[in-house]
Amino acid sequence: MSTQKTALVIDDHPLVARGIAAFLESHCSFDVVKAVSNIDDLWNVIDPANPPQMIILDFWLPDGASLPMLSQLKIKYPNTLILVVSADDDIAVQRKVQVAGAHGFINKQESTVIFVQAVSNLLSGQTWFANTTQQKAPNNHSRELAVTAKELGLTARQGEILALILNGLPNKRIAQKLSLSEQTVKEHVSGILSRLGVSNRIEAITKLRGNRLE
Amino acid sequence: MSTQKTALVIDDHPLVARGIAAFLESHCSFDVVKAVSNIDDLWNVIDPANPPQMIILDFWLPDGASLPMLSQLKIKYPNTLILVVSADDDIAVQRKVQVAGAHGFINKQESTVIFVQAVSNLLSGQTWFANTTQQKAPNNHSRELAVTAKELGLTARQGEILALILNGLPNKRIAQKLSLSEQTVKEHVSGILSRLGVSNRIEAITKLRGNRLE
DNA sequence: ATTAAACCCCTACTTCAGGGGGGTTCTCAA
DNA sequence: TTGAGAACCCCCCTGAAGTAGGGGTTTAAT
Known part of the structure; x- marks a missing residue:
């Protein structure tokens, strides 16, 4: 339980x-x-002796209560990761929460895959803030639930193999289907897993559950 | 599937x-x-031959697209129930969606219990609008469904373990969670797999994807 | 009282998954 | 030209998954 x-x-x-x-x-x-x-x-829900690993905080709480709350949370539970979500994409909002000490900021309009990536980034000790210089491009093109291999940072081959993984095929059958050696498939699988931040194909499947690929 | x-x-x-x-x-x-x-x-997601029983529609879609969409939905799928949710509690909004033909309207600030009541009201043929000539029928039939109950031939313990499998947990963590030996978990897993007619847990996950265990 | 079924544990054993070494080509860019 | 990355192949190794044996208990039904 610890x-x-x-x-x-x-x-x-x-x-x-x-x-x-x-x-x-x-x-x-x-x-x-x-x-x-x-x-x-x-404050009633949080067990001070065992605070949560992560808090997902909506920025637009009534009376603008989110920023003061963020500060309080940082003081009382410095080890808790804080991910702020917001419905608007004003870059000023992100900057505010960043200086207030949040570990990440993400727009509600982002795809769920991006959201999962943000969460796992925070869990691995990194932060998640949109780069003010780039960004913009990927998600405007609609189709939020359909995930492309590129959005996940995968190569074309990896995306191809991931699609088969999500259909439940074992490595051997993937190799047959693509006319590859099983070893090569394993290489690609390893690349996919590390890119997705998971440790085996089952986690990959459950993580991407509900999203269509490509 | 019908x-x-x-x-x-x-x-x-x-x-x-x-x-x-x-x-x-x-x-x-x-x-x-x-x-x-x-x-x-x-429109791509809906199968015209088998439209969903209910559509939950956010009122504040970009460009005010929700009302025209509502009308289209009413025409194409007259049997589909439509529940509109909105973040603001303007009574005018409710009136708009009501005349547009929605079966219900609910504020996002409502508790989840109210939300469940609204959904089951719609499912039982009633409507759900605040302030109008309707009364909150208190849980007429609390058929707490059977989404994907163990009544697929599984015992209680097997259903319990299947739920964890579907969440991606490996045998070792299932054993820890249930205070069992890993071997015992394997026994149950074998039973589940043969009952479901699959050969490993990955096939089970992909086969049951989209279904939720109680 | 006996049987059956669900539950629990154990020791093997085989196969698969995934990581770690090696390599080889090919392409593209610095 | 060199280097980096992608795609491909091989061997070895650990650990998890799943099967097949062997036990055992409890509870409910016959």
């Missing part, structure tokens, strides 16, 4: 909070994800 | 859409809940 990975979602819309929590539980390797919609509830 | 109960969630924020979909799958009696974030995708 190894329980827990997270907490704060959003003033209960349905959204519960929904994101459910998503995190099924896609991001958390054991328990709680959801709160009321700012007062927040 | 008895599959499906729903569709439309929200321009992918995470919210997927989150609500996950919530519906786990808390309402739907077998499959799809999520789309792009208006163009909507």
Whole structure:
């Protein structure tokens, strides 16, 4: 139980909070994800002796309460990762939460795959903030639920193999289908797994569950 | 598959859409809940021969596209229930969607319990609008569904373990979680696999993808 | 009282998955 | 020209997954 990975979602819309929590539980390797919609509830839900590994915080809480709350969270639970989500893509908002000490900022319009990547980045000790110079391009082109190999940072071959993995094929059958040696398939699989930040194909499947590839 | 109960969630924020979909799958009696974030995708996702029982539609889509879309949906799929959700509680919004033919309207700030009630009301043929001539029928039939119950020939323990398998947990962690020996878990896994007619857990996951265990 | 089924544990054993070494080509860019 | 990256192949090794034996308990039904 000391190894329980827990997270907490704060959003003033209960349905959204519960929904994101459910998503995190099924896609991001958390054991328990709680959801709160009321700012007062927040402090009751957190166990001071065992704070969550990560808090997903909606930026647009009533009365602009999110930034002060962020500061309080940083003080009380300095080891908790804080990922701020927002519905608007004003770069000023990101800068605000960044200086306030959040570990990551992500737009609600981002695809779920990007969201999963952001979460795993934070979990591995990195941060997640949009680069103000580039960005923009990838997600405007619609089709949010369909994921391309490029969006995942995969090569064409890797994307091809990932599609077969997601269909449940073992390496041997992938090799037959693509006329490759099984060893070569393993190489590609290893590349895919490390790129996705998972440790085996099952995690890859459950992580990308609900998304179509290509 | 003709008895599959499906729903569709439309929200321009992918995470919210997927989150609500996950919530519906786990808390309402739907077998499959799809999520789309792009208006163009909507028409591709719907199978005209087998439209979803219910569509959850975010009111604040870009360019005010929700009302025209609502009308189109009513024409093409008159039997599909439409529940509109919105972040603001302007009564005028509700009136608009009501005259446009929606079966229900609910605020995102409502508790999840209310949301579940609204969904089951619609499913039972009633409507759900605030402030009008309707009363909150308190849980007329609480058929807590059977989304994908163990009634696929699995014992209680097997269902419990299958749920963990579908979340991507390896045998060792399943054993820890249930305080069992790893070997015992393997026994149950073997039982599950032969019962489901698959040869390994990956096939089980891909076979049951989209279904949620209780 | 006996049987059956669900549950639990053990020792093997085989196969697969994934990581670690080696390599080889080919292409593209500095 | 050199170098980097992608795609391909091979061998070895660890560990997980799954099967097949062997035990055992409890509970419910016959």
